Amino acid sequence: MLTTLRRIIQDVTGAQDFREALGIMVQSIRQALDTQACSVFLLDRRCGEYVLMATQGLNPLAVNKIRIPITQGLVGLVGEREEPINIPDASTHPRFLQVPEAHEEALKAFLGTPIIYHRQVLGVLVVQQHEPRRYDESEEAFLVTLAAQLAAIVAHAEATNAIVNLFESQDSSAETTYSGIPGAPGVGIGRGVVVFQLSDLDVVPDREPEDIQEEIDLLETALASAREDMRVLGEKLSPTLPEDERVLFEAYQRILDSESLGGEIIAEIRQGNWAQGALRTVIQVHVERLANLENEYLRERASDIRDLGHRVLAYLQRSDRSLPQYDEKTILIGEELTAVDLAEVPEGCLAGVISAKGSSSSHIAILARAMGVPTIMGVSEIPIQDLQDKEIIVDGYYGQMYVNPRQSLREEFEHLAREEQQLDASLEKLRDQPAETTDGHRIMLMVNTGLGAEVGLSLAAGAEGVGLYRTEIPFLIRDRFPSSEEQRRIYRQLLTSFAPRPVTMRTLDIGGDKSLPYFPVKEENPFLGWRGIRITLDHPDIFLLQARAMMRASEGLNNLRIMLPMVSDVSEADEAIRLLKKAYADVCDEKYKIDMPEVGVMIEVPSAVYQARALAKRVDFLSVGSNDLTQYLLAVDRNNARVAHLFDSLHPAVLRALIQVVEGGHQEGKHVSICGEMAGDPVAVILLLAMGFDSLSMNASSLSRMKWVVRQISMKKAAKLLQEVLGMESPVMIRCHLELALERAGLGGLVRAGK
Numbered sequence: 001m002l003t004t005l006r007r008i009i010q011d012v013t014g015a016q017d018f019r020e021a022l023g024i025m026v027q028s029i030r031q032a033l034d035t036q037a038c039s040v041f042l043l044d045r046r047c048g049e050y051v052l053m054a055t056q057g058l059n060p061l062a063v064n065k066i067r068i069p070i071t072q073g074l075v076g077l078v079g080e081r082e083e084p085i086n087i088p089d090a091s092t093h094p095r096f097l098q099v100p101e102a103h104e105e106a107l108k109a110f111l112g113t114p115i116i117y118h119r120q121v122l123g124v125l126v127v128q129q130h131e132p133r134r135y136d137e138s139e140e141a142f143l144v145t146l147a148a149q150l151a152a153i154v155a156h157a158e159a160t161n162a163i164v165n166l167f168e169s170q171d172s173s174a175e176t177t178y179s180g181i182p183g184a185p186g187v188g189i190g191r192g193v194v195v196f197q198l199s200d201l202d203v204v205p206d207r208e209p210e211d212i213q214e215e216i217d218l219l220e221t222a223l224a225s226a227r228e229d230m231r232v233l234g235e236k237l238s239p240t241l242p243e244d245e246r247v248l249f250e251a252y253q254r255i256l257d258s259e260s261l262g263g264e265i266i267a268e269i270r271q272g273n274w275a276q277g278a279l280r281t282v283i284q285v286h287v288e289r290l291a292n293l294e295n296e297y298l299r300e301r302a303s304d305i306r307d308l309g310h311r312v313l314a315y316l317q318r319s320d321r322s323l324p325q326y327d328e329k330t331i332l333i334g335e336e337l338t339a340v341d342l343a344e345v346p347e348g349c350l351a352g353v354i355s356a357k358g359s360s361s362s363h364i365a366i367l368a369r370a371m372g373v374p375t376i377m378g379v380s381e382i383p384i385q386d387l388q389d390k391e392i393i394v395d396g397y398y399g400q401m402y403v404n405p406r407q408s409l410r411e412e413f414e415h416l417a418r419e420e421q422q423l424d425a426s427l428e429k430l431r432d433q434p435a436e437t438t439d440g441h442r443i444m445l446m447v448n449t450g451l452g453a454e455v456g457l458s459l460a461a462g463a464e465g466v467g468l469y470r471t472e473i474p475f476l477i478r479d480r481f482p483s484s485e486e487q488r489r490i491y492r493q494l495l496t497s498f499a500p501r502p503v504t505m506r507t508l509d510i511g512g513d514k515s516l517p518y519f520p521v522k523e524e525n526p527f528l529g530w531r532g533i534r535i536t537l538d539h540p541d542i543f544l545l546q547a548r549a550m551m552r553a554s555e556g557l558n559n560l561r562i563m564l565p566m567v568s569d570v571s572e573a574d575e576a577i578r579l580l581k582k583a584y585a586d587v588c589d590e591k592y593k594i595d596m597p598e599v600g601v602m603i604e605v606p607s608a609v610y611q612a613r614a615l616a617k618r619v620d621f622l623s624v625g626s627n628d629l630t631q632y633l634l635a636v637d638r639n640n641a642r643v644a645h646l647f648d649s650l651h652p653a654v655l656r657a658l659i660q661v662v663e664g665g666h667q668e669g670k671h672v673s674i675c676g677e678m679a680g681d682p683v684a685v686i687l688l689l690a691m692g693f694d695s696l697s698m699n700a701s702s703l704s705r706m707k708w709v710v711r712q713i714s715m716k717k718a719a720k721l722l723q724e725v726l727g728m729e730s731p732v733m734i735r736c737h738l739e740l741a742l743e744r745a746g747l748g749g750l751v752r753a754g755k
Contacts, residue, residue, distance in 0.1 A: 179401075183399075233344065329351040355376070437689065446698075447461075468697050555593060563601070662693060
């Protein structure tokens, strides 16, 4: 049987397309089990039905025609129970559903097993036989094994739209729902405008130029036109975005300069290729280099370079770029959207954004949050080409999009959108109000930052300082280590922007999922390897250079705080503090008049939780990095789609660890803060208040809403809720309990659309 399994899997994986793979699967299983019928039903979630997608033994004309509601029939029962069902005579079972089109009247024995991937039922694999009998244990195990193999193939087909394209749509105007990753909160209602790629660089051939200088002249004209596009779009967006974000479009202009990308293309032309071929070669090199990097932020920059290349090619080909016809309420849709795509939408017309690729940390999502535009990322299953001019609702809270919504649903979301506007208007009044509970307990609300776009937004939201500045961002966007003076200027700008508010700068935190292209760290298990403070202590030259730059930048401001990442032992804190004192002495010798900055430690690993008090004795403050601490406590890689659903900061183990950190810090009289997604989660904020955290640091877009939570609850109520959830054993139960508490307190608008 093992040999047969291997042969079937080999044949299936060698199929040319998904339809052929299903055909091979049902034919091979039928022969291997010597049974009369084998069929695959896949779940069409848009309609809530199992669709017959392949069969050997049932009516072949019924493929794509038979649709079984998820609550009906034995197929539906297999999906409900999420386990195999083995019945000697299916016709006698109360859930038996007669489907005349199947021509299965003579089939009695039934064995069905669910096709499950990441705990989600994707379909049902069925075998049937004329004689009434139970399939034996070996046959059942055989079918379960193949269903597990088939699950990965089906999941891949879903991700690439292969299944959506095979399902026969019952009605092109019917309401359908798709799910993605929430990118920016809010509700958007409008008409779909699909953005396609410009001229296709990949199909441009190499060609020997007749006149090299003429090709160079053509290129420089095209580059100048593309630079002008970027300038105009940058100016157009400037009233909408914080001023610092204009740097993005200035960077595009510099990339298109003759001394940068243009110089490389000209060199290729001189090597004997025409302008279009030279452009393709250079762009592909840059895109491939970025796309192969482990760092997510840099990988996503590949789409920016590709987009610039397409725009230059359009001018080289002298094609008149016709912009889409934007609707008054445009829902912008694309495979991989860029900042320029957003900028081209007329002012006031962008109601929502949907990107088939990307995540909540993609630059396009960050921009959308800064612009206040509801956004969904990573909606891989959408049929993009069919969404032009369709009416669409974007729910940025849950990552749901509704195409051709029914009138009642549209009216419901229109009502929620009006409530959203009223809520946002009321929250603006809280900007200058303290984050203080109803019984007078005060907590500081600070922001996490690392990009220029977030500075203006943070100040506008009333941030009391920066709880986490990711200093690795300037390192990630360069092709070399930034010099001491370059770092000083960057840090000075941030410290000046927030003065006199405190700014907590984390020392260089690379390794894990953040690898510098010019300082690669290749390890089999990078998250447990050479990262964070471990790297910088092994390279004191890097650490001291950065520390001195930070301290020089603080002259006359003295609002700098320095934080050490990934500390797992007190000896690391001792060595880092020694180096910081050396850096301080060096800077003072240079005649800078500064105070020694406060120094803190990030609590991100379990060992630091148990040494929280010992660490607090050595430093001025502690700060919990909730994302990494959750990841390490639960042994869950949050970037791994297979286990990401297990990542939950409301897990009882995480909550108890947080309590221990606060107690350890406060026993030494030290300030304890928390940063990460948990600090911006409205249900978690209640618990963090009760635990006694002194400050919370979050994304700027979450700040006003978290302030609303704090000002609507008492410490007594928060403490009661904390005690209640500490008696619970499931993070799902804890979250539901807290969401219900928010609803009862009139704060339901924080976890869903509406007030």
